[in-house]
Amino acid sequence: MDFTYPPEAEAFRAEFRSWLDEHLTDEFRGDGIGFSMEMDADRLATMRQWNRLLADARFAAISWPEEYGGRGAGTMEQVVFAEEMHRSDAPGTLNPLGLSNIAPAIIEFGTDDQRATLLPRMLRGDDIWCQGFSEPDAGSDLAGLQCRAVLDDDHFVINGQKTWNTLGHLANWCELLVRTDPDQPKHRGISCLLVDMTLPGVEVRPLVTITGEKEFNEIFFTDVRVPVSSLLGPLHDGWRVAMTTLAYERGTVANLHLSLRAKIRRLIDDAAAVGALEDPVKRQALAALYLEGELLKLVSDRAISGAIHGRAMGPEGSIAKLVWSEAEQHVGEVAGQVLGPDANTGFWGRDRVYMRALTIAGGTTQVNKNILAQRVLGLPRA
Numbered sequence: 016m017d018f019t020y021p022p023e024a025e026a027f028r029a030e031f032r033s034w035l036d037e038h039l040t041d042e043f044r045g046d047g048i049g050f051s052m053e054m055d056a057d058r059l060a061t062m063r064q065w066n067r068l069l070a071d072a073r074f075a076a077i078s079w080p081e082e083y084g085g086r087g088a089g090t091m092e093q094v095v096f097a098e099e100m101h102r103s104d105a106p107g108t109l110n111p112l113g114l115s116n117i118a119p120a121i122i123e124f125g126t127d128d129q130r131a132t133l134l135p136r137m138l139r140g141d142d143i144w145c146q147g148f149s150e151p152d153a154g155s156d157l158a159g160l161q162c163r164a165v166l167d168d169d170h171f172v173i174n175g176q177k178t179w180n181t182l183g184h185l186a187n188w189c190e191l192l193v194r195t196d197p198d199q200p201k202h203r204g205i206s207c208l209l210v211d212m213t214l215p216g217v218e219v220r221p222l223v224t225i226t227g228e229k230e231f232n233e234i235f236f237t238d239v240r241v242p243v244s245s246l247l248g249p250l251h252d253g254w255r256v257a258m259t260t261l262a263y264e265r266g267t268v269a270n271l272h273l274s275l276r277a278k279i280r281r282l283i284d285d286a287a288a289v290g291a292l293e294d295p296v297k298r299q300a301l302a303a304l305y306l307e308g309e310l311l312k313l314v315s316d317r318a319i320s321g322a323i324h325g326r327a328m329g330p331e332g333s334i335a336k337l338v339w340s341e342a343e344q345h346v347g348e349v350a351g352q353v354l355g356p357d358a359n360t361g362f363w364g365r366d367r368v369y370m371r372a373l374t375i376a377g378g379t380t381q382v383n384k385n386i387l388a389q390r391v392l393g394l395p396r397a
């Protein structure tokens with residue numbers, strides 16, 4: 016592990032910090048569109064305004080190439096960007112999934128027309144995107160997906176169901192995986208379509224989670240007709256497009272320690288406020304938790320160091336996802352232990368139940384452990 020912040024990254028920090036000082040007013044500060052919140056129309060409009068400010072200054076997606084409105088920013092600038100956003104309590108854009116996961120697939124596999132029409136609107140938050148991958152019987156085993164699209168002249172006709180679609184209730188575009196050739200082995204015969212969700216036959220049904228929020232959704236497709244120009248990448252080779260999307264999803268893990276460590280800090284402060292630090296057992300639990308946060312930072316730093324030295328993202332992505340999602344749940348458990356009944360309501364009450372989702376979203380803990388066992392430790396398949 017070897018990196019320091021080079022002068023270019025510090026120059027970028029100074030530029031971005033002064034831009035934030037000028038533009039980030041209190042009306043914008045606070046929760047943005049998350050993976051975990053409902054958003055009322057007023058807050059959505061404010062977030063769209065904020066998104067446009069970021070886009071106009073080319074801060075909405077700094078890693079994108081300049082020709083698409085990004086800055087072609089390197090790893091350290093991206094790290095600095097995340098640190099500054101976090102430090103200043105700035106909300107993100109309206110397209111957390113679109114900008115970091117879906118856009119790279121459009122840039123790599125899209126036609127000129129798809130790139131020209133879809134990317135600028137995504138960047139400014141004019142469109143909101145969701146990912147339509149999982150189905151009731153295809154989650155970890157994504158290649159088993161059954162949602163069908165049949166070619167009919169110059170259209171695909173889509174029938175089937177997707178589920179767990181984050182932001183589906185706000186989205187008007189979906190990166191959708193469909194089966195276009197059922198006679199091929201399951202990883203083949205899949206295609207990726209970019210689907211306008213306002214088309215007739217698309218029905219979104221929000222799912223209410225244990226926190227009481229409508230966070231993600233089921234999406235039903237009944238005879239939905241999309242033009243063949245909606246195809247992203249080669250016909251029947253959507254698996255490759257999906258893997259590009261998921262690779263970027265896993266590549267965003269390097270900054271997860273920022274929010275985790277801030278939350279651990281908050282818990283220590285809350286514990287101190289109720290006198291819990293006097294109790295050696297509670298103190299021990301908090302100390303162990305603190306170390307989990309620091310461990311995640313070291314894993315992240317290793318990934319960053321690797322990226323700077325030209326190493327492809329290796330096991331760090333899977334390790335960071337594992338450490339982060341389990342540590343987030345330990346935070347909730349320790350909150351219960353040190354705060355008692357106070358941890359059942361308010362911030363901690365919500366956090367403790369919501370965090371159960373994190374060992375499932377973006378690849379479950381068990382599947383992650385399989386990946387690490389086989390690809391890192393070289394163990395045989397179970």
Ligand SMILES: Cc1cc2nc3c(=O)[nH]c(=O)nc-3n(C[C@H](O)[C@H](O)[C@H](O)COP(=O)(O)OP(=O)(O)OC[C@H]3O[C@@H](n4cnc5c(N)ncnc54)[C@H](O)[C@@H]3O)c2cc1C
Nearest residue numbers: 146147148149154155179180181372375376377379381382
């Ligand atoms: C908060 C959240 C947001 C999400 N957002 C989206 C989204 O925007 N778009 C989208 O398409 N999907 C989304 N998902 C779905 C997510 O990708 C799936 O839930 C996940 O891939 C697991 O699939 P599953 O729910 O079908 O569980 P299953 O795959 O049925 O797994 C059930 C259990 O079996 C275990 N298991 C499965 N296979 C193995 C194996 N080979 N070895 C050992 N254990 C195994 C799993 O670990 C799990 O404990 C989201 C999920 C969550 C929780």
